[in-house]
Amino acid sequence: MRELTVDLGERSYPIYIGEGLLQSAAVYFTKHGISKSSKLFIVSDTQVAPLYLSSLEDHLQSEGFQTASVVVEAGEGTKSLAVLEELVGKALEAGLDRKSAIVALGGGVVGDLTGFLAASYMRGVKFVQIPTTILAHDSSVGGKVAVNHPLAKNIIGAFHQPELVLYDLNTLQSLPRREVAAGLSEVVKEGLIWDREFVDWCAGHSKELLALEPAALEYALYKGCSVKAAVVSEDERETGLRAILNLGHTIGHALEAVAGYGELLHGEAIAIGMVGSAKLGVRYGAPQEVFDRTKSLLASFGLPVRLPGHLDTGAIMAAMMHDKKFEANKMVFVVPTAIGQVEIRNDVPAEWVREIVEELKREA
């Protein structure tokens, strides 16, 4: 078992990563100020709840906690104000008060939705995250919680830090292989922006990680969370440094939007985006290895590194322009300068980006 602390002054909190943590959740809850007198309200979804919800509730109840739970539909559509309103109703019916705690058991969608519920219910109650996907390592650090609006994703939200995060590696064993790779894409990203040694380690352990070998997975999640924690500690409210976490996301978000959500998983779209950013880095003078290694590393995880040819370049460019509201011909990008190092450039010619999108379609 590994532990790290997200250092945010008064709002600091621990992340525990290990096997079988769900079965000792009560110990960690108690240790971090969630007492048995606090009622617990657990939110999970239709994919995760059948696997882990009743055993978690049984465990907590046998340790003397009072729990109530609710299961939401799996999928991005659940991150809405309408579902939030339903959850508030259930929380009221369950008698949740200001001393209660709200627990998210699931992936990123459940974490974001439940986190915003915890941030806004009675103007804020305690929050615990139990992520059940690899991708959720990302949203479990930093306190960004939100729901979607029909016109924009994650537009209604808050910064609300959890009291603790429990990452039980056993819950990851049930993930489909494609989601494993897509989740690892964000883990690799943490290396690419911050830590060359960790990039080297990832390159040497792709097989173990794809096979969900616990020791490798524990280390990778520990390192991924640590990088994100270091960045977030310096910039909790996302006013500067935190932007480097968006490596690959400008192109990635545009691909998700143009392909329609579903064709490309988030981690797959940002893998292609990271290859594009590496190309940009080389144009700005980074060594060729930045591109070569980024591409081969992502490919070794079975992630796509080529842009699907049927996606229209104009539409991709328009989506980027819309997403970030860039000035006419200058775009902002996180650009690698070396393996494990990036800079933020706000002067990237849109023409270069267009050329790179075209190149990404042609190359294998």
Place this chain on the structure above:
Amino acid sequence: MRELTVDLGERSYPIYIGEGLLQSAAVYFTKHGISKSSKLFIVSDTQVAPLYLSSLEDHLQSEGFQTASVVVEAGEGTKSLAVLEELVGKALEAGLDRKSAIVALGGGVVGDLTGFLAASYMRGVKFVQIPTTILAHDSSVGGKVAVNHPLAKNIIGAFHQPELVLYDLNTLQSLPRREVAAGLSEVVKEGLIWDREFVDWCAGHSKELLALEPAALEYALYKGCSVKAAVVSEDERETGLRAILNLGHTIGHALEAVAGYGELLHGEAIAIGMVGSAKLGVRYGAPQEVFDRTKSLLASFGLPVRLPGHLDTGAIMAAMMHDKKFEANKMVFVVPTAIGQVEIRNDVPAEWVREIVEELKREA
């Protein structure tokens, strides 16, 4: 013009109270970090917008600000997640980004709704309050913002402090007389919990206040905001002291619920509640003058001090029990110990409260 500061460390902000401030809003905006490069999004309601919105927008635009505005239906029904979702859509269409500021022009409903919009849009943008009722002096201090759920009022919200509050006394001149008195009820409350001298001053100036005489009004709002600011500075997140602001509210909320919203204005209901609390104070040993002066002071403002006889005592007791989830026979009350001084008691026998409700019906 008077100015006071709500002292909350990094989140401190000024309140300006005076005549004609709407016409110099640009000066105060600029002084407090709302620059002309920040787009402004103004929310008002169908009662207030026809009177003041276009002149405010004209002024701001003539000073070089970019503004967009939206008018919501007046009334408590507007404080909903559905309206919040509409406003987020309009804000997106208006191109609001993280550097923009959202302005509430109106009473408590507009302030609460717009404040929660500012708290949650893109996880929080700058917020400016321009209150147009006397009652809103209360919600303009302390950063409590929220919308309602069908099952509970103010249950979904945040603590989000404004950058500044502009209280233009001219906007109060259009208030109906009944709302003037109801608003002054909360002003008198600030005196009763904290400041005997201010209670004496109120008693000597009820006529001037009811006539909306600017000098008296300016002083009363300044003192009311100052008391609330002092309390909130010591307890921003409402963990202790801040509860004294609820003098009269336990009975008051129950009366509003049982009478149906509309029969009693909020300030009227809490006036009756404050008379009840004073009765309770005398039972606990406060001098008789606490009751006599509280009642005569409120009556001098034309506020009700007797509980409408047709309201059922059992229903009122049930509403109190439901509202605060009290233990079986012990209730929590803010209880006056002297004029300008209160204590919080958590051991009030429900039977005493029932007797006082009955007495409040009988006495003139």
